[in-house]
Amino acid sequence: MRPRQYDLIAFDWDGTLFDSTAIIVRSIQAAVRDVGGTVPSDGAASYVIGMGLMQALAHAAPDVPPALYPQLGARYRHHYALHQHDISLFAGVLPMLSDLRSRHHWLTVATGKSRRGLDEALHAVELQGMFDGSRTADETAGKPSPLMLEQLMREFGVDPSRTLMVGDTTHDLQMAVNAGCASVGVSYGAHEPDAFADLSPQFVAHSVRDLHGWLLANA
Numbered sequence: 649m650r651p652r653q654y655d656l657i658a659f660d661w662d663g664t665l666f667d668s669t670a671i672i673v674r675s676i677q678a679a680v681r682d683v684g685g686t687v688p689s690d691g692a693a694s695y696v697i698g699m700g701l702m703q704a705l706a707h708a709a710p711d712v713p714p715a716l717y718p719q720l721g722a723r724y725r726h727h728y729a730l731h732q733h734d735i736s737l738f739a740g741v742l743p744m745l746s747d748l749r750s751r752h753h754w755l756t757v758a759t760g761k762s763r764r765g766l767d768e769a770l771h772a773v774e775l776q777g778m779f780d781g782s783r784t785a786d787e788t789a790g791k792p793s794p795l796m797l798e799q800l801m802r803e804f805g806v807d808p809s810r811t812l813m814v815g816d817t818t819h820d821l822q823m824a825v826n827a828g829c830a831s832v833g834v835s836y837g838a839h840e841p842d843a844f845a846d847l848s849p850q851f852v853a854h855s856v857r858d859l860h861g862w863l864l865a866n867a
Contacts, residue, residue, distance in 0.1 A: 652753060654830070654867045656806040658797060660815035661759035662697055663837025666769060667738050669816075671731045672697055672838075676708050679723035685712040697838040698760045698819040700790030732768070738836070740856035745778055747864060754804050757782035758796040758813065758823070780804070791819035794827035801827070812850075812867060814859070821847035834859060 663669045673693040681687050688708045696704035705720050706712075712720055748755055756779055759766055763784045770776060781803055783796035801811055808828035813820060816837020824831035825847055833849040834856075835841035841852050850866070853859035 652751065652867060653810075654753065654812040655810045656754045656756060656801065656804055657748065657812045657814065657863070657867060658756045658758040658800055658829075660698060660813075660817070660820045660837075661757055661761055661766065661769065663816035664814060664820075664834055665737060665741050665757075667736060668732075669694060669697060669838050671728065671734065675724050675727035675731070676705065678727040679705065679720055680709040680712065682723040683709075683712055683716050683720050685709040685716075685720075694838040695817075698791050698815065698817040700760050700785030701762065703785075703790045704760065738856045740860060744856060744860040744863065747860070748867070749778070753867065754780045754806070756780055756800050756804075758791075758800065758820075759783075760785045760791055760819070762786045791817075792822035792826055794823055797823060797827040797829055801829075818843050818847060821849055832859065832862065 659665055662672060673690055676693040677687050693708050696708045699707065701724065702717055702721055705724060706717065709720065745755060757766065761784055763786055766782060766784050781800055783799055788799060789795040797811065797813060801808065811829040813824035813829050813831045815821060816834045817839045821831045821833055821844055831849045833841060833844040833852045835852055835854045844852055851862045853862060
C-alpha cells in the first residue's frame, strides 16, 4: 500500500541534496578562463547549474567557439575533480531520505550531471541503495526537457499526478511543468527563489529541515 499524495519523488542532485554549488561555479569560471573566454560572473555561472554539461558551458561562455567545447568540458571536469571530495550532502539529507524510504516512496535522482559523475558522487557519500532509480543528462536530455522525469515515471508506472520533483533551479521546476508534475523548490541552492513563482511550486523550502518537514506532512 502507498497511501501518499506522491508515489515517486525525484530529487535534483547539485544544490538540492549535495552542497556543490560554489565548487561548480568556480570550476566553470576556471574552465572558461583556461580556454580564453570571458569569465562569467558568479550569477551567470550558477544560473546554468542543472543543465547538461555542454549546454551549461555554452550558455555560460557564449564567446567560446564551438570548436573549443571539448577542451572547455575537459577543463571543467579537471577543476571539478580537484574538489569533488571537498563537498558533501547538506546536513539533514540522510535522515530525510531515510524517513521517506520508511514511508515507501520511490526515491529517484534527476540530474544534469553525467552518469559517471552521479555514480562517483553516490559512491563517495555512501548512498548506494538509497535511491530506487536515476536519470542523468547525458543518457536522456538536459533540463528543462521532461525526458528524465518521463522515463522515471514509465519505469515505475507512476502518473504525473503522483510524481513530485524537488530542485533548486528554475530548470528543475520548468522540467516538472513540462512533464505535468508537481514541484517543490529549495532556496539554498543555485537560483534565487524569486524566480520560482511563475513555475508554481507547491512549496519553497529554505533549508533541508524545511523540506523534510513539508515532505513528511504533504507528500
